Amino acid sequence: MPLFQKAVFQTTVARLQDLPGDSQAEIAFAGRSNSGKSSAINALANHTRLAFVSRTPGRTQHLNYFRIAAGKYLVDLPGYGYAKAPEEIRSQWEGLLAPYLRYREALCGLVLIMDSRHPLTELDLQMLGWFAPTGKPIHVLLSKADKLTRQQQDLAAREVATVLATTGGRCTWQFFSSLRRLGIGQAEAVLGGWVGMRAQEAAASPASSPGASSARKKRAAIGWSARSATNAGQQQKKTPGKGGSRGQDMP
Numbered sequence: 001m002p003l004f005q006k007a008v009f010q011t012t013v014a015r016l017q018d019l020p021g022d023s024q025a026e027i028a029f030a031g032r033s034n035s036g037k038s039s040a041i042n043a044l045a046n047h048t049r050l051a052f053v054s055r056t057p058g059r060t061q062h063l064n065y066f067r068i069a070a071g072k073y074l075v076d077l078p079g080y081g082y083a084k085a086p087e088e089i090r091s092q093w094e095g096l097l098a099p100y101l102r103y104r105e106a107l108c109g110l111v112l113i114m115d116s117r118h119p120l121t122e123l124d125l126q127m128l129g130w131f132a133p134t135g136k137p138i139h140v141l142l143s144k145a146d147k148l149t150r151q152q153q154d155l156a157a158r159e160v161a162t163v164l165a166t167t168g169g170r171c172t173w174q175f176f177s178s179l180r181r182l183g184i185g186q187a188e189a190v191l192g193g194w195v196g197m198r199a200q201e202a203a204a205s206p207a208s209s210p211g212a213s214s215a216r217k218k219r220a221a222i223g224w225s226a227r228s229a230t231n232a233g234q235q236q237k238k239t240p241g242k243g244g245s246r247g248q249d250m251p
């Protein structure tokens, strides 16, 4: 059974004072608008309509809490980069998102979703640079990987590994596809570790099960497994492509 299968919608939060008081461990999902945050939560929960998915960017406006176990939550954050009035962006960032990401004690780590066709946008780099100093881990999901050819995956993998290795934070990354449900087990292993829930994948997919072996080989070939940015970065000799432009003024 998928690790987060029991996820249920708990609450929507628009003000800091309304954050759930019973939370011991929560994981925030951040990323550009339309990058696939809500879809990733649905895929991890093995549910088609838990979090609201839309082709129209900017649909998730507040913090949406999904309870995965007693006192444990996945939190769907509003996406950034969607055209909104500057005043609205600033008030949402300063009034809610920035203090939430910086000071929320129950927050164990950040899942940063980047569309694998164009990862590491300026705002993604700002988010990385802004969150890394918390010392909490960041796991990057390179989403919509079903849209990439093998060659494009290789290119994206090289660039992401190189840039993440320079962020100074505790970064790992992997390819992910909500549509094809690829990368779920790897994400469960990382996120489960953060919130103290054990991923069942190893037990659920015995080596002898038909198809498991070829699926695993295929995933390994195209790099579905979670990678440490530091280790991956050490194998890369390329100079960071977009790593020099991190700001502190998110968004």
Ligand SMILES: Nc1nc2c(ncn2[C@@H]2O[C@H](COP(=O)(O)OP(=O)(O)OP(=O)(O)O)[C@@H](O)[C@H]2O)c(=O)[nH]1
Binding pocket: 031, 032, 033, 034, 035, 036, 037, 038, 039, 040, 052, 053, 054, 055, 056, 057, 058, 059, 060, 078, 079, 080, 143, 144, 145, 146, 147, 176, 177, 178, 179, 180
């Ligand atoms: N091909 C493909 N499309 C995806 C995948 N994940 C999400 N999408 C599509 O991308 C669009 C945006 O997905 P959402 O999950 O709503 O994105 P979001 O990041 O939550 O967007 P906001 O709430 O607006 O910030 C939808 O049309 C999804 O169907 C994927 O793995 N593959």
Ligand SMILES: [Mg+2]
Binding pocket: 037, 038, 039, 052, 053, 059, 060, 076
């Ligand atoms: Mg959303």
